[in-house]
Amino acid sequence: MDERVRGLSSTTLLPAHPDGDFDRFARLGTLVLGVPVALVSMVSRDGQVFPGAVGLPEPWQTLRRTPLTHSLCRHVVTSGEVFTVEDARLDPLTADSLAIPDLGVVAYAGAPLRLPDPLTGVADPDAPVVGVLCAIDGRPRRWSAAQVEVLEDLAAACSAELGLRVLEERNRLLLSLADALVGARTVADVDATVAAVTRSWLGGAWSGLVLADPGHRRLRRAAPSAPPAGTGVEGEFVDLDDEGPVAHVARERRPLLFASVEELREAFPRAATAAEPAFAASAYLPLLVQERLVGVLCLVWDSDRLTLGAEADVWSALARFTAQALDRATLDSERRSRAEVLQRSLLPRLPEATGELQVRGRYVPASREEEVGGDWYDVVVGPGGETTLVLGDVAGHDVVAAATMGQVRGLLRAFTWDRPGSPGELVSRLDSAMAGLGVDGLATLVLARVERRATAAGTRYRLRWTNAGHPPPVLLHPDGRTELLDGASDLLVGLLPRVERHDHVADVPPGATLVLYTDGLIEHRGRSLAGGIARARTTLERHGGSTLDVLLDDLLGELVGTRGEDDCALLAVRFP
Template identity: 40%
Template sequence: MAARRTGLTASPDPAFDRFASMVRNVLKVPVALVSLVEADRQVFPGALGLADPWQQQRQTPLSHSFCRHVVDSAQPLVIEDARTDPRVTGNLAITDLNVVGYAGMPLTDETGRVLGSLCAIDTVPRQWTAAELALLADLAAACSDSLQLRITTTSARQHQDRADAQAARSRLLLRASTALAATSTADDVVDAVRQLVTGTLDPAYVGVSVLDRSGRVNLRSGLQLPSRVAERWNRYTRGAATPSALATRTGVPVLLPDMAAVHALTPDAAETFLEMGWQSGASVPLPGPDGPVGALTFVWKQQYRLDDAEQTVLAALAGYVAQALQRADYLFSRENAAAVLQKAMLSDLPDAPPFELAARYEPAARGDHVGGDWYDAVQLEPRHLALVIGDVTGHDMRAAAQMGRLRSKLRLLLVDRNESPSGLLRRLDTATRVLGDPITATATLALLSPEPGGADGYRLHWSNAGHPSPVVASGGAASTLTGHDPLLGAGPRISRHSHTRHLPPGATLLFYTDGLLEVRSHTLEEFDARQRDLHDRLAGADGVPLDDLLERLYEEFAGDDHEDDVALLAVRLPPGPGGA
């Protein structure tokens, strides 16, 4: 394992071939090697003078290794005539590689662990002089330095690769939450998952299977298979030995890295694997409230072994898929469609320390009990938070569908673009218009980030497209974040502006939709009075848990008979160094 940290293996490496060349030229020997010892072989990233096939293969079994004695003893090994030296008598390198005279100096990593040796080899008996051994030791020390640098470089590259892979997995799950939230049928779900994993896992087939009420497995991704195969697995018993049935039955992932595993664990599926040219697969259970409700299956046309991180991603993806499938099934029933759709459109708030977050949505008391109000929060990076509140005109299924499309577009822009709030809203307006999806809505987009230079508090950047102004409360006072631009969808080439404000530690920020305060029968003066009351309630809310605060505000200002949808989003900044 220590040798493999170098990233070197049984193939030529120009840097270590140069070390072998220096040894060969300086000591005037026919063969010189940079040899690293692994568990069952020695490899030669540097080698000159070996006879074929050894020079081409760059490796031997340990039965041919003098270098292993250097590693075991952590000392130089100097042999005048290997044919008569009891330390190596019987070593196959004597006859197969014609090793007679041998001098090997230890090669070490940064901890002093011996990884192999720098070897000078003669094909006849050789009396090594002190000067020759001193030169070889100096070259070995330089070669060790190169190995240690290679270890550092390889470790840094692997660390960066792991970081890049983690970022890619995070982006995949963020895209999954957005893409699957917009699906309404099982076919939509399958298409979305296949598009999400293209370019990362790259499976040959993505399968979705669910349990019906009788406990049989139903294939929901048959359109992606030849009809004869789809018909074979359209509906079958849960006790079958297939990847989907086994994952559903046991509730644990089924990993099939090769055909041997397919035959051993899921023999009923082996014929289909052979027919389709698949070589490996994996199936993860779709979680439900009372146990697995089905399985999400991937197959590949080559051997593929999922690592731990990939298994974690698939488990999380299976959770999204399960929710999306349940939503799709509920949408077939009109009496459940409204509630399920609205819940799917509203994101779960992220766990975004050091911020405290809370949100609430309540549909209008009358109508479809679903509407176009929404809130959103996306943690872009540690201590950087995007906050969104918006309202598409109407509180019916059409408004909810429009809201979902608008919210999804904005989420993708937040992830893909590092721009000002006004720039992002401008792009959202343009995308909606160019895609032929006219939507009229109000919205506020705010970006919360640490003050530069390590100052206390946070910097808030926001842009308001015709939406009720957010309120910030701190130190027993509340104020409005002023500045309005026209609403979204008002027309092309709208001028939009970003605003900036410092928020002190412990400040509370409230976003809300107009349903919280507006009552059709009220006059403008009455509305202004309700706004002042809202400020008073927030000013006195220091230390009140945000969930409790939103409950109080909803009960006092909207109540159970409110005329419009209500969405509330609150964020509280961490206290300063001396705070509670």
């Protein structure tokens, strides 16, 4: 590496733009030290920039940047100490600098800027140098001890201003992250949220979660997106005995911060040579919830980040917020998974076909936190071969609703199998049984019986149904039209022990499809029920020529997605 750039960062803390606060520090430096030029300078491998500058000749005063060939401040950065020279033309270290002819530099004095500790407000003398406050004269000058002391005092005040800037940025980052993580409901949400916030606020090139898998003494990458080479998480799993930084952090439960790739190589020479790192700075943070490891957060940057060590409080808070969100999302996922298993266990296994009828059902759980819902579907083939269809929705979204749904479904199945009767009679028996057995709950439902009629043209079908406060079924005709079976709806089940129930009848043309659904399909915020039904009919008409499975998948995909605002159950029957 060129000696001019050895020890320099690949980036600067502030850009090459005028900054009023740091211009004031430069102006103050010219006044108290009696020099024509003073700068707040930041140096990188690409050159130096001046967020604060007074007295530079043009075009440098406007450009606010020079190449390294014009930088005496780099000697302050690489040494970490005050650097002075009486006549740069005569000093072997500076005699060849183009700052002499182009900027008029003869005498120079520079003091390092370091970020103070956010808790104590004091800068560690071993902390990285992030900038330089310098004074420049166009003629030889001997710098007195008092002047150097004043320069150091100004540098300390300038460092404090830089610290405040960084602290404000940190606070905005953490507030933004905390606010964004409130809506993160899944591990994938947490991963995506942390990536978006760190990229936006920290300029990160990539971030990724690696989840603890204690049963197998390994960690598992949360997202399938490939990380940059050299992070140590290129594969799906990271063994806890691995020699890389991720496994080390998981074992030791302490963060690792590398301001440059050279620091990473020095700490993990074997791991770093396994894959040439495609990044510069990196951070590996243990995610702990009450001393329990839930994972490791990996962050990488395309450029060096000298302030990593001074930002320990940021990494601690970032890890804490992420760990809590990740733990919450994992618990929510486990609860939803158990609830979904319970919900699906209460749904029947539908026959592939009942006689010549094809039947298909679908259930999509809601995305909200409530554990389970009361939506269900059922198909009962009686002793005589008659087919009864049921689709209902018990009020509530909890275990009580699911338990009530199981009782209601069981009663209806028993009544349907036990004794022939019209749909209205069967639901009336359900009203009485719920009141007599103390089944406390309200439900909407549609119960329909498929009737076969022999005609000269062959078997024809008729549908006889009753509706207890439920959205009306849709009949999709072979020509693509839809018909709403919107006969008068009766009261919900469970309101009264005796309710007059009414049957409705419709002839079903050959090749038609009957679709029953719960309100999770059509009820969405900002949309009327009538609008939801209309949209469902439009979707059915557009996909009417599809198979039953494709038809239901398309219907759910367009109206609900993978998880809707409410539970959704569908039952479809295709007639020959």
